[in-house]
Amino acid sequence: MNNLSKIIMYLFVFTTYCFGATSSSDIWKKGYTFLQFLESYGIPSSVYWNLYPEDKELTAEIYSGVRYYTLIDENNTLLQALIPLNDETQIHIFKDKEVYKVDFIPVKYFSSTNSIALSIQKSPYQDIVELIGDINLANEFINTYKNAIDFSKNIIKNDKLALIYNSKYRLGRSYGTPEIKASLIETNGKPNFLFAYSDGRRYDQNGNEITGLLLHTPVSNSRISSRFSLNRIHPILKVKRPHYGVDYAAPYGANVKAAAGGKVAFAGVKTGYGKVIEVVHENGLKTLYAHLSKIHTKKGQYVRTGQVIGKVGNSGLSTGPHLHFGLYKNNKPINPLSNIQSTKSVLAKEEKEEFLKIVKQYEEKLKLAIIDNLNSQPPSYFASN
Ligand SMILES: [Zn+2]
Known part of the structure; x- marks a missing residue:
């Protein structure tokens, strides 16, 4: 599938050079619908109405502010379009023998794992932004600890902060929200760890869930x-x-x-x-x-x-x-x-064993980030091994 999207991307560029077609990108406007998009290129709305219900549902996933790509010939006919639904999946509209087709393909991206460490001078948010200029990462960090720590009260100057996170890049631009895999923030010199697990939740080093919105079932007797x-x-x-x-x-x-x-x-x-x-x-x-x-x-x-x-x-x-x-x-x-649950989650036994292995690896990475970036000795709360 990755190869497919690579080919499609090459086709985009290739057709631009060969047939005088123009590729461009634009931002999806608020309130703009998939049907309106088709209409604006004179594409019959039957292209939409003939989709399977599941696929119609997917076209409703396009959100305002997303960057999409079009390829247009000299008569302003749409040859292809790529419209992301989220970081992972995009709609691919293309002309196949005079008939428009709609398909869903993975977004091709490059992802890398990064780490940072700093000693807090102004606030966690400001210091992260000043260090690497990534507002999305700073926001995500604040969100992560929102229910666990009151930053305005408990942090003193020179408390340490370290993060391991994944960033995604598409066509040379970073996109989406960075995913925090492990983080540490000291409050008054004491460590507060958070680790992401494969269930999408975050736990402390002992496998107790830290944050998380508890959802109620939205419809009874269903x-x-x-x-x-x-x-x-x-x-x-x-x-x-x-x-x-x-x-x-x-x-x-x-x-x-x-x-x-x-x-x-x-x-x-x-x-x-x-x-x-x-x-x-x-x-x-x-x-x-x-x-x-x-x-x-x-x-x-x-x-x-x-x-x-x-x-x-x-x-x-x-x-x-x-x-x-x-x-x-x-x-x-x-x-x-x-x-959806009624109490905070605690990892079951087998899960916890797997989780603790992951914790060990991330603790090592956080420790290295502190040593490398802050030129300091590893704090004593890291288990010596
Ligand atoms: Zn559904």
């Missing part, structure tokens, strides 16, 4: 009819398709409740999702409730956990009534089911 998948096999086409949410089959008109408290960022109709509500929460998290029959809230309103915000329906789709429930972190879809 059954899960389709699970979250980063690339689900399409039931008919047999090709891989992601499913960025959980589908709850429930009676038409059943109450849909906010899975957590937050502010309504969108309440209205989106092609592919029908009537849909989006609620933003702390830590860059967002929940999405789609295919509703009724909306009982407005953009800008604050909603409580469990508050009824709409009713189950089947708007935007031809299949039976269900709630499509999505969870996003910095626009990246994550599995809602691994975040």
Whole structure:
């Protein structure tokens, strides 16, 4: 698949030189829909309406502010377009013998693991920005510790901070939000560690979960009819398709409740999702409730956990009534089911063994970052091994 997207990227550049076509990139405007995009190039809307329901759902995932790419010939005919849905997947529109086709392909990117260490002078946020100029990383760091540490009270000058994180680069530009794999911040000289685990949650060095939004099931008396998948096999086409949410089959008109408290960022109709509500929460998290029959809230309103915000329906789709429930972190879809729970998570025994091995490796990297970047001895709280 990576090769495929590489070929497509080469085709983009190649066609530019050979056929006088022009490639350009632009930012997806707020409120702009996939249908409007097709219309603007004179592409028949049947291209959209003939998509499978799952694929219509995916076109609703395009978010404002994302950079997309087009290739146009001298008659202003669209030859190809690449529109990212998130850091991983993009829509590929292309002309095949006078017929437009829509496909979903991986985003080709290069990723690298980086580390930084500093001793705090102004604030964790300002010092990270001043050191490497990455506002996204600084924000992500603050979000990570938001529920665990009050930065305004507990940090003293020269407390140490160290981070191991992954960054993504596409066509020479960094994009997406850096993923923090391990971090350390001292408060009054005492260490506070956080380690990311493969379940998408963060734990301290003993495997106790530190932060995390606890979600409530958004619809009662329902059954899960389709699970979250980063690339689900399409039931008919047999090709891989992601499913960025959980589908709850429930009676038409059943109450849909906010899975957590937050502010309504969108309440209205989106092609592919029908009537849909989006609620933003702390830590860059967002929940999405789609295919509703009724909306009982407005953009800008604050909603409580469990508050009824709409009713189950089947708007935007031809299949039976269900709630499509999505969870996003910095626009990246994550599995809602691994975040629905009633108590903080503690790792099970086998998981914990695996986790502790990872912790050991990351502790070593954090220690090296401090030694290399701060020219200092390793702090004594690192286990001597
Ligand atoms: Zn769905």
